[in-house]
Each structure stands twice: as structure tokens, then as C-alpha cells.
Amino acid sequence: MGKVVLVTGAARQLGGRFVRRVQRDSGVDRVIAVDAVPPGHDLGDAEFVLADIRQPAIARVLAEHSVDTVVHLDVSGKALGAGGRTAVKENNVIGTMQLLGACQKSPTVQRLVIKSSTSVYGSAPRDPAVFTETTPPKSLPSGGFAKDAVEVEGYVRGFARRRPDVAVCVLRFANILGPDPDSPLADYLALPVLPTVFGYDPRLQFVHEDDVIDVIGIASHEPRRGTLNSGTFNIAGDGVLLLSQCSRRLGRPTVPLLLPAVTWVGSALRTIGMTDFSPEQIRLLTHGRVVSTVQMRETLGFHPRFSTAETFAAYADSRGPGLLPPERVGRAVDRLAGPASRAGHIQLTSPGRGAHRRWRTPRSFRSTTTARGRGARSVPHGAGRGRAAAGPRDPRRPVGRL
Amino acid sequence: MGAEGAGEAAAEEQEPQEAAGSGGWERRIAGGLAFLRRRVTGDYEVDEFGYDEELTDQVLMSVLRPLADKYFRVEVKGVENIPSEGGALIVANHSGTLPLDGLMLQVAVHDHHPANRHLRLLAADLVFMLPVVNELARKAGHTLACADDAQRLLEGGEVVGVMPEGFKGIGKPFGERYKLQRFGRGGFVSTALCAGVPIVPCSIVGAEEIYPMIGNSKTLARVLGIPYFPITPTFPWLGPLGAVPLPTKWTIQFGEPIPTDGYPPEAAEDPMLMFNLTDQVREQIQHTLYKLLVQRRSVFF
Structure with a gap:
């Protein structure tokens, strides 16, 4: 007999x-x-059951299909349709409680996978870096999705205590990004101009949606040889990006604001419903958060197949260029670099000319240097080697020659 | 290739002097623009602590270097006591009202060590609460002084710098200069033991006199939420001008490393051993400080 997997939150992109x-x-x-709510996307051969996990009816679904693996993905920072923060919180916390209650009563459940978030660690200046x-x-x-996640994990720990026979896996995901993400941070990064907190450059970690799907898959099956898939794991891509790097790679200018102003702008944007810029989100964008993935x-x-930087690049590609695309900014610097490298060119390739002729460049040189793109770095090969060979001599050079 | 290189070198030797000089200039401009291009497009990397090696080497160090070389004329001794590879914990005394000694230590280790090692300083939590300061500190490779971070860095084979006196050392009055304060709770020793890295004691002379702190306005400090509010002969009376440090002559001496790898694994839990090792490190730094002070001709030269 094969497994019966129940997945909550199937109407969301990730669940689907x-x-x-x-x-x-x-x-x-x-x-x-x-x-x-009925999903807007295709679920393949899966059986869709319209049920609210906040209602005890979920226990009947578990019993009726004799489910043995429960994958609880319906823990999210954002409401699916309309509905504010209260509905989200209720879904996260009450939904998890009901689902866990149902699992506790079900004799068939053997495995439980919970989607949590690294936001349970909070972000504070006194925290360790990793x-x-x-x-x-x-x-x-203190509130928001992070508090939901803390509470959800608390209930899951209680469940694990009461049902030691069920393998429980809590996956704490860093910020999930992908071609079609739905997270508050993705919404924030989609703003044309990014408000940032003045004087802080938070460290961020991302995890690619494809990796999220893969790791939930690993957690929902029997562990492979030599691994253990019950417990709590941080899931994040390798490496770290600073918010300043993110904005430059996206090509979105930043507006540094003082911390009180950011709080104010955040609440204003929240009021008009543009983004769910919660206080815990602001703390993340102030102090940042990095998790260790050794256990993972x-x-x-x-x-993971995607590092933090690759995940971000995939996201940036799917979003299209911002107001200041990095390519254009890079080209602008290259144009600036043009005269400098041209001057370097003629001077290095034609020894014997006086310094007064340095800036006069023949047309032919101009075309070669611009064709090179990264003109700033293009010192002719011979000259580079010559310099390397000449390096040790430099200290002995008479001062007058310099 | 080698012969070619030699030929090139010979060719360059024949170059007239102005060409050689301006070539260096243009290479620097070109290098600077390539650097600028990487910065504005976000094409650089930071580690998990937020350490931006490129920015530190190219910008932050260049800003601090003149201060170390020209202003404080830092003399570095015993730099060979820092291993060329693998982790090490440098334990130094702390003084000077503002933590310039940490920054100078970072420059000294990087510029004078043959392997150009990067010092990763452990800083107080106040540093990570202040805007701008925290950003620069993270980018310069500093991190919070806690056992987790220190151990992670040491196990990664980094040279970590710690000043266990903390605010007690840096904010002590001028009359108590060069008297080492209590070395915290000796947490740095157990971290070094856990990671099995040597402890390198380091004595810094000259930093005590940069801002002679003759008073401490406790009320103002409480209002501002800082551990002390220094009053020096020039600050706050002269305003920002009073914040200019006195150009004292500095000496940074690294002492004999104290090995920690000969202890059993449970040694890190032994409080007596911790206190003994802490005292040993403290004594060695204090002793070296007195020795350097006797040798010093004047505060400013």
C-alpha cells in the first residue's frame, strides 16, 4: 500500500x-x-478537498482518506485573497491547532512536515551573527507572521511530545524567492524605490522556490540512508546578500530613511494595502538575519541547487529591470573608464612619448577599448606582465623617476 | 613566458620617467573605476558576518592607514607571533575613550603580517545598535562579542581580536591609565580552548593618551544611553575640534602565543583552569605594558 499525502495550503502557488x-x-x-478556497491552478491527479483547517472537519478528511503523511504548508505571512492580518493569524495559529488535534487523534498519521520560517529567531542587534x-x-x-511561526512551532513541539511515534519535521525557511513568490519581502523588493533604514545594511538570505519544493519532498518521505529527516532545520541558500547589493542588482534605487520614518512609511503603506510591511519586517530590514545551514x-x-545570490538573480530576471538597471549603470562607469583606459593604452604601448601627449588617442585605439566593454580593466597583456616583472624593482627606483 | 616577462621589464626600464609615473596613475584610475563598477552593480561578495573584504581593503583600510602610519606612527613588534594560517585569538588591552585602538590593531595586523591576515574584531553590542557605525563595523569584519560568533570565526581559521576589558577598559579615567581592568568573565579563554587556537596577548601603548578622560558625566551618559560620557581637556568644550585625538606615539606589541591545544576537551568547562589562563594572559599583557612604558621616551615621540 502506498502513501497518502495530505497537503494544506494547496491553493497557494507553493502548495500547488x-x-x-x-x-x-x-x-x-x-x-x-x-x-x-478553490485553487486557481491545476493540481494534476490530486484530490482537492475544500475544507477549512480551522474547522474540526479536517479530522474527518484525515480519517476518511487514512492519511499517513501530513504536509502543512498553510503557514503564511500573507492572506491569499482578501482578509487582513487577523484572518492570516487565525489561519496560521488556529488552523495549525486544529490540524494537529486531528493528527493526534488519527491512528494512521506517521509523518508531519511543517513549513515555518527563520523569522522565529527575530532580529536584534544583540543576536549572534549566525x-x-x-x-x-x-x-x-512581538507580532506579525514571526509570532505566528513561534506559536505554530510551540504547538508542533507539544504534538511531537504527545505523539512520539510520528516523525515531525519543522522546516524553517529563509526568505523564499522564485519566479512567482508571494511573501512580504518579495512585495517589498517589487517597490520601484526601496525605502531602507538609514545607517543599516541588513544581511539577507534567500531560498529558491524549487529548493523549497525539493526539501519538502525530502522531509515528507522516508529518510534516505545516513540522513535523518525529523527535527528542526534551517533552510537557506548558500551565501549572504546585503540589502544594498540586492537593490543594486535589481536596479532599484534606495531611499534611506531614519528608523522612525521607516516605521511610519511602513504603517502608511500597510494602511493603503500596498504591502504588508509589518514591524518585524522592518526589524529584518534593519538588523538582517543569517542562519546556519549545517544541519540541513x-x-x-x-x-540546495540555488545559492542566495542565484536565487536572487532568478528573482531579478523574473521582475525585469528597475529604474537603474545594473547593466546601464555599469556602462555609465565604463564610459567614464573609457578615457582613462585609452590614456593608459597609448601611454603603455608607445613608450617614448612625453606626458603631454597622453590624452591624445588615435581613433583606432578608441574603437578597441570601447569594444572591450570592461574597458577599465583592460590593460594590455604585455604591459601587465611587464609590470608584474618590474614590481620588485619598484622600491629601488630613485624617487626622482616617480 | 619568463623570458618574455624579463623582456618587458627591460622595455619598461627604458621608458622615460614620466611615462612610468603616469602609467601607475592610470592603472590606479582604471583599477578604481573597475572597483566602482563592481560596487554600483552590486557585483561583490560578503561573508555571513557581513564582512566585505574588497571594501575593507580598498576603502576602509586606506582611510585608517594614514591615521596609523602618519598620525599615531604605530610601531608594531612581534607580529610573527600571529600564525600565518589557521585561527588565533588576539587578546589586547582596551583604552582611549573611542575604540581607535581596535581599528589600529586591525591595520597593524593586516599591514605588518607577512600573510596580510585580516583581523576580525569582536565588538560591543552598542556598536551594532548605532546606525552607520554598525554598517561599517560589519563591513569591516567586526562582529558581536559573543561566544557563538567568536567560535564560528575561530573554527573558520580566522584571526579574531578581542578586548576583554570592554567598556571598563576604554572608559576608565586618565589617572588609571595602563592599569588593566578585570578581563570580563574569561569567556574568551573557553572559546579559544573549544576551538583549540592559540591566544596571542597584545599590548597597545599610546592609545590611553589620545583622549585623556578627566571626567565622566554620568547624567549625560544615562540620557544618551551610552556607558560613559567622556570629559577631556578639549571635549566637549571645543566642540567637534575637541574630538580630534592627540597625536601620541603608539606601540603595538604581540607577545608569545599561549597554546590551548594541549588541554582535554572538558577543560573548557573547568572554571579554575579558565581563571588561571585568564590571569596568565592578563599578567603577560600588563607586564609587557610596563616594559614598553619604561622604554618609551615620550608620549608624543
């Missing part, structure tokens, strides 16, 4: 992608996709 993916896996018999799974947060998130690699045995 996972449903389509998991039904292709070997050993999976049936996939039950659950959400409170969080491991066991780092206690210095300041617990060594215990869970998952190696």
Missing part, C-alpha cells in the same frame, strides 16, 4: 507546486490537497 510534484514521486498513492537551530532568540518576535546539509542531507 508541491501537490503536482509529490504525486509523481514513487510510493505515493494518493495526494489530498486541502484549502479553504543563528543555529538551537540559538535562543534574544527578543521574541549534514543531517537532512539536502543541498
Whole structure:
């Protein structure tokens, strides 16, 4: 008998992608996709059950299909349709409580996978630079999605205590980005001009949507040899990007604002519904957050295909150029570099000319240097080598010659 | 290739003098523009602590270097005591009202060590609360002084600098100069033991006199939320001009490394051993400080 996988949050992009993916896996018999609203996308052969996980009816769904693997992806920072923060919170917290209650009663459930977030660590200046799974947060998130995630994890720990026979895997995802992400940070990065906090350059980590789907897949099956897939794991791509780097790579200018002003702008944008710029989001964009992924690699045995920078590049490509595309900015610098490298060119290739002739460049040189694109770096090969060879001589050179 | 290189070198030797000089200039302009291009397009890398090696080497160090070389004329001794590779924990005394000694130590280690090692300083949490300061500190490779960060850096084979006196050292009155304060709770020793890296004691002479702190306005400090508010003969009376440090002559001496790899793994949990090692490091720094002070001819020369 194969497995029966129940996936919550199937109407979301991520849930839908996972449903389509998991039904292709070997050993999976049936996939039950659950959400409170009908999905706008195709779910393949999966069975869609319109059910609200906040209602006890979810227990009947579990029993009826004798589900053995529950993948709870309906923990999210953003409402799917209309509905404000209250609805989101209720869905996250009450939904998880109901679902866990149903799982506790179900004799068939053997595996539980929960989508959580690295925001459970909060962000504070007193925190260590890199969080491991066991780092206690210095300041617990005071509200917003981060607090939901903390509460959800608390209930999951309680469940794991009461049902030790169920393998529980909590995946703490860094900021999920991909071609079609739906997270507050992605919304923020989509703003034409990025408001930032003056004097702070937060470190951010991203994880690609494809990697998210892969790692949920690993967690929802039997562990592979030599790995363990129950426990809590940080999931993030390799490397770190600073917000300033992100804005430059996206080509979106930043507007540094003082911290109180940022809070004000954030609440204003939230009021008119442009973005869910919650206080915890502002803290992330002030102090940043980096997590250790050693457990993910060594215990869970998952190696993400996309690094943080690659994830971000994929996201930037899907968004199209901003107001200041990096290519254009780069070209502007190259134009600036043009005269300098041309001057270097003629001077280095034609020894014996006086300094007064340095800036006069024959037409032929001009075309070669501009064709090179990165003109600034293009010192002729011979000259570079000559310089390397001449390097050790430099200290002995009489001062007058310099 | 080698012969070709030699030929090129010979060719360059024949170049007239102005060409040789201006060639260096243009290469610098070209290098600077390539750097600028990478910066404006975000095409550079930072590590997980936010350390931006390129920015540190090209910009931050260039800003600090004249201060170290020309203003404080830092004399560096015993730099060979820092290993050329692998982790090491440099423990230094802390003084001078503003943590210029840490920055000068960073420049000294980078510029004088044959392997040009980058010092990763552990800084107080106040640094990471202040805007601008925290951004620059992270980019310069500093991180919060906590056991997690220190251990992560040491295990990564970095040279980590710590000033265990903390605010007690840097904010002490002028009358107590060169008297080492308590070395925290000795957490740095257990971190070094866990990572199995040597402890390099470091004594910095000259930093105590840059801002002779004759008073401390506790009320103002409380209002501003800082650990002390210094009053020096020039600050705050002369305004920003009073914040110019006195041009003292500095000496940074690195002492014999204290190995920590001979201890059993449970040694890091042994408080007696911790206190003994902490005292040993402290004594060595204090002793070297007195020795350097005796040798010093004058505060300014």
C-alpha cells in the first residue's frame, strides 16, 4: 500500500507546486490537497478537498482518506485573497491547532512536515551573527507572521511530545524567492524605490522556490540512508546578500530613511494595502538575519541547487529591470573608464612619448577599448606582465623617476 | 613566458620617467573605476558576518592607514607571533575613550603580517545598535562579542581580536591609565580552548593618551544611553575640534602565543583552569605594558 499525502495550503502557488510534484514521486498513492478556497491552478491527479483547517472537519478528511503523511504548508505571512492580518493569524495559529488535534487523534498519521520560517529567531542587534537551530532568540518576535511561526512551532513541539511515534519535521525557511513568490519581502523588493533604514545594511538570505519544493519532498518521505529527516532545520541558500547589493542588482534605487520614518512609511503603506510591511519586517530590514545551514546539509542531507545570490538573480530576471538597471549603470562607469583606459593604452604601448601627449588617442585605439566593454580593466597583456616583472624593482627606483 | 616577462621589464626600464609615473596613475584610475563598477552593480561578495573584504581593503583600510602610519606612527613588534594560517585569538588591552585602538590593531595586523591576515574584531553590542557605525563595523569584519560568533570565526581559521576589558577598559579615567581592568568573565579563554587556537596577548601603548578622560558625566551618559560620557581637556568644550585625538606615539606589541591545544576537551568547562589562563594572559599583557612604558621616551615621540 502506498502513501497518502495530505497537503494544506494547496491553493497557494507553493502548495500547488508541491501537490503536482509529490504525486509523481514513487510510493505515493494518493495526494489530498486541502484549502479553504478553490485553487486557481491545476493540481494534476490530486484530490482537492475544500475544507477549512480551522474547522474540526479536517479530522474527518484525515480519517476518511487514512492519511499517513501530513504536509502543512498553510503557514503564511500573507492572506491569499482578501482578509487582513487577523484572518492570516487565525489561519496560521488556529488552523495549525486544529490540524494537529486531528493528527493526534488519527491512528494512521506517521509523518508531519511543517513549513515555518527563520523569522522565529527575530532580529536584534544583540543576536549572534549566525543563528543555529538551537540559538535562543534574544527578543521574541512581538507580532506579525514571526509570532505566528513561534506559536505554530510551540504547538508542533507539544504534538511531537504527545505523539512520539510520528516523525515531525519543522522546516524553517529563509526568505523564499522564485519566479512567482508571494511573501512580504518579495512585495517589498517589487517597490520601484526601496525605502531602507538609514545607517543599516541588513544581511539577507534567500531560498529558491524549487529548493523549497525539493526539501519538502525530502522531509515528507522516508529518510534516505545516513540522513535523518525529523527535527528542526534551517533552510537557506548558500551565501549572504546585503540589502544594498540586492537593490543594486535589481536596479532599484534606495531611499534611506531614519528608523522612525521607516516605521511610519511602513504603517502608511500597510494602511493603503500596498504591502504588508509589518514591524518585524522592518526589524529584518534593519538588523538582517543569517542562519546556519549545517544541519540541513549534514543531517537532512539536502543541498540546495540555488545559492542566495542565484536565487536572487532568478528573482531579478523574473521582475525585469528597475529604474537603474545594473547593466546601464555599469556602462555609465565604463564610459567614464573609457578615457582613462585609452590614456593608459597609448601611454603603455608607445613608450617614448612625453606626458603631454597622453590624452591624445588615435581613433583606432578608441574603437578597441570601447569594444572591450570592461574597458577599465583592460590593460594590455604585455604591459601587465611587464609590470608584474618590474614590481620588485619598484622600491629601488630613485624617487626622482616617480 | 619568463623570458618574455624579463623582456618587458627591460622595455619598461627604458621608458622615460614620466611615462612610468603616469602609467601607475592610470592603472590606479582604471583599477578604481573597475572597483566602482563592481560596487554600483552590486557585483561583490560578503561573508555571513557581513564582512566585505574588497571594501575593507580598498576603502576602509586606506582611510585608517594614514591615521596609523602618519598620525599615531604605530610601531608594531612581534607580529610573527600571529600564525600565518589557521585561527588565533588576539587578546589586547582596551583604552582611549573611542575604540581607535581596535581599528589600529586591525591595520597593524593586516599591514605588518607577512600573510596580510585580516583581523576580525569582536565588538560591543552598542556598536551594532548605532546606525552607520554598525554598517561599517560589519563591513569591516567586526562582529558581536559573543561566544557563538567568536567560535564560528575561530573554527573558520580566522584571526579574531578581542578586548576583554570592554567598556571598563576604554572608559576608565586618565589617572588609571595602563592599569588593566578585570578581563570580563574569561569567556574568551573557553572559546579559544573549544576551538583549540592559540591566544596571542597584545599590548597597545599610546592609545590611553589620545583622549585623556578627566571626567565622566554620568547624567549625560544615562540620557544618551551610552556607558560613559567622556570629559577631556578639549571635549566637549571645543566642540567637534575637541574630538580630534592627540597625536601620541603608539606601540603595538604581540607577545608569545599561549597554546590551548594541549588541554582535554572538558577543560573548557573547568572554571579554575579558565581563571588561571585568564590571569596568565592578563599578567603577560600588563607586564609587557610596563616594559614598553619604561622604554618609551615620550608620549608624543
